[in-house]
Amino acid sequence: MGSGATGAGRGARPTVTRRREVSDASARSLLTTVLGEFVLPQGEPVWTQTIVDVLGRFDIEEKSARQALARVAAEGWLSSERVGRRVRWALTPPGRRLLVEGAERIYGFGSGNQQWDGRWLVVMVSVPETKRELRHRLRTRLSWAGFGSPEPGVWVSPHVGAEVEAKSILEDLALTSEVMSFIATYGALGDVQRMVAAAWDLQEVADRYEGFIDQFSGLDTRTPEAALRAQTRLVHEWRRFPFLDPQLPGELLPSKWSGSRATQLFNDNHSAWKEPAQQGWRELLAQQP
Incomplete structure (x- = not known):
């Protein structure tokens, strides 16, 4: 070709x-x-x-x-x-x-399913208040990488392997000389759930999951055309969640976490709609001269 x-x-x-x-x-x-x-x-x-x-x-x-x-x-x-x-x-x-x-x-994405050994990655990086654009870029990129910030200048993740991505981000932003990192367990002082609530807006993520559940529950997909439409929209909407959800371990999430229900719904629907959606695609191809 x-x-x-x-x-x-x-x-x-x-x-x-x-x-x-x-x-x-x-x-x-x-x-x-x-x-x-x-x-x-x-x-x-x-x-x-x-x-x-x-x-x-x-x-x-x-x-x-x-x-x-x-x-x-x-x-x-x-x-x-x-x-x-x-x-x-x-x-x-x-x-x-x-x-x-x-x-x-x-x-492979599934909210609330991650195994965890209790260790945290802590990244401390200092950016002067006068460098607002740099602060914004740092916040945006670390947030996309799943980090949360419970206090100014402090970023945490329950995934210690995320240090590789954090290092890449800080190198891109020329901030490696302004940073410290630690791997540690949470101590006896303070409340870990309060720290999680300060670091991530889990309610916003939960609301997005609830919207996903409402949108993809009970759809009529009895024709290949309907299945193609539903499957495309299902995957298109689900693609967002690996970048919206910090993928915290289950013990750090609220009870009755909607992400777990949304994950099950996605997996069930995707499996049920796969073959009829592919049939709808084949029919679309056959329409072309």
């Missing part, structure tokens, strides 16, 4: 950012979901019109769908081949690898 102007080198890695992962629904993010859920497992090139048609089911206009294809191809996810007046798209090897990694993260 020719790579075309939008092709990517085999050694390149597609561009992806966490900001895009948690952005509002868009043509580009819906396209990413479709690529991972349907194009990846089928392993075959897909016509432009097929992408336009499936995104149109989510009120994405044709112009926006075509622009999304061009952007994703420019980022190295897709290569193009012209056949007469039409264009078809195939995943590049780097794009395929990235989607496989994303699928593993999405399908």
Whole structure:
């Protein structure tokens, strides 16, 4: 297959950012979901019109769908081949690898299921009040990495392995000379639940899970078309949670944590809808001349 102007080198890695992962629904993010859920497992090139048609089911206009294809191809996810007046798209090897990694993260994610040995990673970093933009970037990136801040300048995580990502963030922001880190257990003074409440807004995360449960409970998916729509939206919405939920161990979460129920609902629905959704995709492909 020719790579075309939008092709990517085999050694390149597609561009992806966490900001895009948690952005509002868009043509580009819906396209990413479709690529991972349907194009990846089928392993075959897909016509432009097929992408336009499936995104149109989510009120994405044709112009926006075509622009999304061009952007994703420019980022190295897709290569193009012209056949007469039409264009078809195939995943590049780097794009395929990235989607496989994303699928593993999405399908393997489960809130409240993490095993924990009781140890905390504590990162202390000092940024002057006058450097507000730097403080904002630090807060944003550490929050995306799952850290919480119970006190100014103090960041904590129950995942001690997150130190690798914290180090990368601090190096990017040129803050390694202003930081200290510790791995420790919580002592006899103070209340760990109060610290957790100060570090993370778990109520906001719980509300998002409740909304997910309301949205995907009791849907009518008796036709392949309905299953395709439901499965696409299900995965698209679930993709956000690994970046919204700090994935705390169960003993640190509120009782009756809605994330556990949402995880079960996602797994049950995704399994039940998978084959009819794939059938809906095959029917969509068959409609193309």
